[in-house]
Amino acid sequence: MKIDKFVLAIVLTIGVAYFFPMFGEEEHGIPLDRIASIGISLIFFFYGLKLSLRQLVSGLKNWKLHLLIQLSTFLIFPLLVIMVYPFFQGETTESVWLAFLFLAALPSTVSSSVVMVSLAKGNMPAAIFNASISGLIGIVITPLWVGVFLQQSSVEYSLGDIYLKLLVEILLPVILGLFLQKYLGRYALKYSAYLTWFDKSVILLIIYKSFAESFMEGVFTRVKGIDLVLIGLGVGLLFFVMYALTGYLSRVLNFNREDQITAQFCGTKKSLVHGTVFSKVLFPEPIALGIMLLPLMLFHAFQILIISFIATEAAGRSRN
Template identity: 65%
Template sequence: MKFKTDTFVLFIIAVIVLAYFFPQWGSNKSAVPLDTIGSVGISLIFFFYGLKLSPDKLVAGLKNWKMHVLIHVSTFLFFPLVVLPFYPLAKIFQEETLWLSVLFLAALPSTVSSSVVMVSIARGNIPAAIFNASISGIIGILITPLWMGLFLQTSTAGFDLGIIYKKLIVEIMLPVLAGILLQRFGGKYAVRYSKYLSMFDKSVILLIIYKSFAESFEEKIFSNMRWTHLLLLSIIVTGLFFFIYFLTGSIAKRLQFSIEDRITAQFCGTKKSLIHGTVFSKILFSHTAAIGIILLPLMLFHAFQIFFVSFIATKLGKR
């Protein structure tokens, strides 16, 4: 079987290389206001997200409540609970930052577009995938900061949950609500030009990734990181994915889900959103230069989940 290379992953690699050789453009001393551009871009991403949300499809998706519960329990509970027991081990080996980066990955909501696309290829329950992928991002705005706050509040200066939620409301929730309210005027255009809006989303994410890694390279955050760390992170995120994937599938089977619902539960319940991850990291970790390390497991996970799930989806689609 031939695998299609995800060009976005290649762009991410290119941006990180650019940040390595030219970190000065993304440093705090740079004349280019990348923080402001990123903040405006984030708000626009979620405004267009609100424009594309379909209330009818969301209401229709409410019926299959068992599957919805499983997907969101998997996304926001199973993932973090698997990571939590390793905290004492991380403290012993003084790898708290790497562990925190994995917890951040585990606490993130599911991705939207790729979940729906993969479920469609695998011939799963598409309306349910649309419902869960759409709702997951909104739930994540509330849940992800809570998980991170359990450790950041006590270990990191400058973390204030109230300020975090204020930023999330202003930069994310209000634009989403504005998009929903204006859907009758601009919703059809958002759907029609969704391809271009997706390109805009990815451009903003690449900008934030560049800024994050430029700051980390400028502060020499990666100077103590060895290739063994990268290998270890790759093994951890791959193992985490497979554990949750088979756990979700096993529970779905015990609950006697149809094959379509089982596919949707496994695909939506194991995805993590790179868009939400980069956006949340900008808000949650704005006080630290180690943001590049925080994003590293997420980018490894993103690349792997696309590779593996596309393989499984294609195989299931032929049944």
Template identity: 60%
Template sequence: MKIDKFVIAIIITVIAAYIYPDLGKDESAQVLNTLSSIGISLIFFFYGLKLSPQQIKIGLKNWKLHVLIQATTFIVFPLIVLSAYPLITEDNKALWLAFMFLAALPSTVSSSVVMVSIAKGNIPAAIFNASISGLIGVILTPLWIGLFMTSTGTDYSLIEVYQKLLLEILAPVILGLLLRRFLGAFALKHSKKITLFDKSVILLIIYKSFSKSFLDRIFENLSPLKLLAVLAVAILIFWIVYFFIGFIAKRFHFSIEDRITAQFCGTKKSLVHGTVFSKILFQNASFLGIILLPIMMFHAFQIVAISVIAAKHGRRNL
């Protein structure tokens, strides 16, 4: 097993934020905030350039598969976390909200498609669901989080949130789609460089979020045991959803290719959208580092787990 380089980069970024948190305050914080906002818009502009209307049209045919994936992503995931709400104490509300944020996020695009390809699954359906999930998430993720933000003492206005999402995410995606016929080939040719740029912006947002949390001493009450508990809960949620999708897919008599696509796309949560949405939904909240903690742990585990499963499926004879 190779350790994902991006996961290592995330760990190094968090350590850097702990050792040198001062870059995340005062004027430096404003500079980082401006750079991350520009970076976010560029991420989704490139996303629009690579979004294929033809693949979306092809994918529309297999509607049962799409309903299962999107319902799992935006309904089953949140309901699992919501079921634990009555058990949450006042001290753990921020951590529970972090898991709710994880559960409400859309699926990741690139890794879902790559893993489905390795596992010999339904690639057009994977492209369709991974692409459409991000657009649905722009609408549904803020709605889910808005239900619980009043208890955190953070100002939360859906109108302001959607204005920022429109300006920083939807507008660049639409612009990318409009310019796709002119710049689409360029985006595909330089996809590796664009991916590197995307990851750099994510690392910048992670640094800014964690440096603020370290400066405000948010993690002082978070013991190593509690960190292990966060990882364990993230892993548990992953397997609950994975086996739930497998069970439903069998009941609907999905082919092995469709079942692979459903389980791979339906269990994924996007760290890109997580970092971007956290900046917009939670603004400069001091607990932003805690909000990103479950999605980072989930991201690391889902890469390892799905890689192993994909390799196993890929060895089968067609």
């Protein structure tokens, strides 16, 4: 199997942030925060341009499949993480737990879900519908899950301010993109590959800024090597539990093979794009974004590796 190039780019970006963290400082003169904010808005503007309302409407018919995927994404995932909260005591471990809660509350990824479902011969229209609608639902649901914990802590957290920022930076660009879709939508589809490169560049910029600040503040000096191993094991365990659970529920609901593949692939994915941009909006300054993004980036690499293997195997079985 080929190693995903974007995962390698993330690793390289973290390395650059470690050796050259000074470029992330405001005093250095490069307005990375402003550039990232503009980039976030453009990402979701292009998302609106490519969002097909016709596919969304036609996809409403298979409601049991959609309900399972969205409940897996936004309810079962976070509840699994909340169940283990009593085992995370102390400032550092609570931050790690919050990073896992943030990961669990994120929407599903769009592109890789659809690609993997297509490779495994699953239900493509349902995958497109759920991957698209998940990002819109996440704008509302993800801040609620994160806010449940932060509002009980000493960190200042205002849901009203958060939703205002999400409205301005994310939701309005999506609406503008939908409004201009009939004029510019064909260009967004034509140059989709370039827009994907743009999306990834903005994500890498935010990752660099987050980790540069964390390295400058010595955040990772409080995280031991064994803790990093445990985080990696936790990411793998969370994925496999969700994969098994969505498979079991699919069989209980008597889904056919195509729908079961779609439920398991879409219901276990988490979006690095949404996670990276949401982290910039959701978390107040005292919280180290490097720690918040660490489980998500590990999960991103893990889900690509495992699902690509499973999809290839499923495609082989369907041919036979």
